Amino acid sequence: MTTSYKVLIIGAGPIGIACALECKKNNWDYVVLEKGALTNSLFNYPKNMTFFSTSEKLEIDDIPFISNNPKPNRDEALEYYRRVATSNTLNIHLYEEVKSIKKRGEYFEVSSSKATYQVDKVVIASGFYDIPQLLKVPGESLEKVTHYYNEAHPYAMQDVVVVGASNSSVDAALEIWRKGGKVTMVIRGSEIGERVKYWVRPDIINRIKEGSITAYYHSEVVNITAKDVTIRTPKGEISFSNDFVVALTGYRPNFKFLTDAGINLSDDKAQLPEYDPETMETNVLGLYLAGVICGGTETHKWFIENSRIHAQLIADHIKKK
CATH class of the missing domain: 3.50.50.60 (FAD/NAD(P)-binding domain)
Structure with missing residues (x-):
């Protein structure tokens, strides 16, 4: 009808x-x-x-x-x-x-x-x-990978890669770190995004400077497996152990x-x-x-x-x- x-x-x-x-x-x-x-x-x-x-x-x-x-x-x-x-x-x-x-x-x-x-x-x-804008890399379909972030609790005591440097990426990185997660940010550009909320941007920059959160600039994810992640950096490819990938790339x-x-x-x-x-x-x-x-x-x-x-x-x- x-x-x-x-x-x-x-x-x-x-x-x-x-x-x-x-x-x-x-x-x-x-x-x-x-x-x-x-x-x-x-x-x-x-x-x-x-x-x-x-x-x-x-x-x-x-x-x-x-x-x-x-x-x-x-x-x-x-x-x-x-x-x-x-x-x-x-x-x-x-x-x-x-x-x-x-x-x-x-x-x-x-x-x-x-x-x-x-x-x-x-x-x-x-x-x-x-x-979501996909990474288009091997392993992106694994259950450990998500393109949406809801809350930090599931990532407590876990090795988490956060991809991106926008508001959503920065919020996720800070919340997960404060809830006890080990956070590594993979950022394609040279810095945290300029449009990140002005009261949050200094916080993430300072956490990176002090070493609480690791950040790789001019870098991108190239492969994801059940146990680790490989990224391409200006110094070459590196792999490290990983539990979750939060890919907030838009x-x-x-x-x-x-x-x-x-x-x-x-x-x-x-x-x-x-x-x-x-x-x-x-x-x-x-x-x-x-x-x-x-x-x-x-x-x-x-x-x-x-x-x-x-x-x-x-x-x-x-x-x-």
């Missing part, structure tokens, strides 16, 4: 929720489809994560976000967005994955894991957190999903999707993008704070049309 709506939103993260609020204010018949839990990406963030942004910059639709801290943590954000969704009785279908989007003349046919929908407009606000959007829907991507490394920044409409008329997915592989350019406005831009354009 096919169900009809005016607007279908893919992704129930903060920006997808913001889009749903705009639909409700305009009395549009809409539905939000989310393949996981509500705000699934935030749910999968590390348990002790603190946002770079202050709470007021994470607010949507001028709904106050009250935090007990100068910068809110993961649990506070989950509570805030959950209350926004439930108190506004937003029409959100969780654990329903969208499989395809097909333009059928004046409408779209959207197929999910549970139903088929006929809709006038589609908004893709699915983020980028579901597909994530990327599902580009195939976008291109299958007809969205053009730039042919450079950024793979930027084609859209009008004033309306958020893509080259496929009636199909919009919202949130971090707009940045292609440059996932650091868009975040909640600066993409909240996308929901209003999309709503304004739909009203005009």
Whole structure:
């Protein structure tokens, strides 16, 4: 059976929720489809994560976000967005994955894991957190290797390699070390990332300087086995014993999903999707993008704070049309 709506939103993260609020204010018949839990990406963030942004910059639709801290943590954000969704009785279908989007003349046919929908407009606000950037080395499929970090306790008293020098890598390295893990960082560049939170960056630099955490710069993992890891350094390859590899090398959007829907991507490394920044409409008329997915592989350019406005831009354009 096919169900009809005016607007279908893919992704129930903060920006997808913001889009749903705009639909409700305009009395549009809409539905939000989310393949996981509500705000699934935030749910999968590390348990002790603190946002770079202050709470007021994470607010949507001028709904106050009250935090007990100068910068809110993961649990506070989950509570805030959950209350926004439930108190506004937003029409959100969780654990329903969208499989395809097909333009059928004046409408779209959207197929999910549970139903088929006929809709006038589609908004893709699915983020980028579901597909990790792989190391592409032997042994990456071993159970000891993960591309997501949740908490430090499982790594206590273990030899852990943390790959990367971004916020997530630094947070993981410091937490694991403080919980009794032996941490070795493997960093492709020459230093800890410049975008690492300003109150954390000095901490990791000092831990490396004092020798509490070992760091190999200009280096990369080349092989992983059940008992050890081999890395390539400026001085040659070295191997050492290892229990776990936490490879936090970034994530990327599902580009195939976008291109299958007809969205053009730039042919450079950024793979930027084609859209009008004033309306958020893509080259496929009636199909919009919202949130971090707009940045292609440059996932650091868009975040909640600066993409909240996308929901209003999309709503304004739909009203005009």
